[in-house]
Amino acid sequence: MKMMPAPDDLAFCDRFEAGEVAPEDFNHRAHLRLAYVYLCEDPVHTAMPRIRGALHSFLKRNGVPADKYHETLTRAWLMAVQYFMDKAAAARSFDSFIAQDDRLLDAKVMLSHYRKDTLFSDAARASFVAPDLQPIPLSI
Secondary structure (H helix, E strand, O other), rough: OOOOOOHHHOOOEEEHHOOOOOHOHHHHHHHHHHHHHHHHHHHHHHHHHHHHHHHHHHHOOOOOHHOOHHHHHHHHHHHHHHHHHHOOOOOOOHHHHHHHHHHHHHHHHHHHHHHHHHOOOHHHHHOOOOOOOOOOOOOE
């Protein structure tokens, strides 16, 4: 089901892309919200380069080393958000989407898909590594 981002969600995305979101305000929930907006507009394969670019710009603007970016986590979370969006009822906003099933708010959920050593390896940070415990569902 295609969802439309709410004006507040689009404004958040615009502020993030414009460099107006402070690092201390860009927590796990904010990452998910950004993914949600991008996925409302594009499929995972198109949203991925967009979110990658936005995150790299965010790191650079804030003087954070580029190696803090994590390709596997970024893609895995996009896939997870897409999965939950596919099974959710129509939502008017990120908040109403996440209220339907808040399991995505558990930042440690990826450890049910990846061994810790795999997920936090240099290889997983640099490029996407497939889950080694259980796959991330792609659709319902």
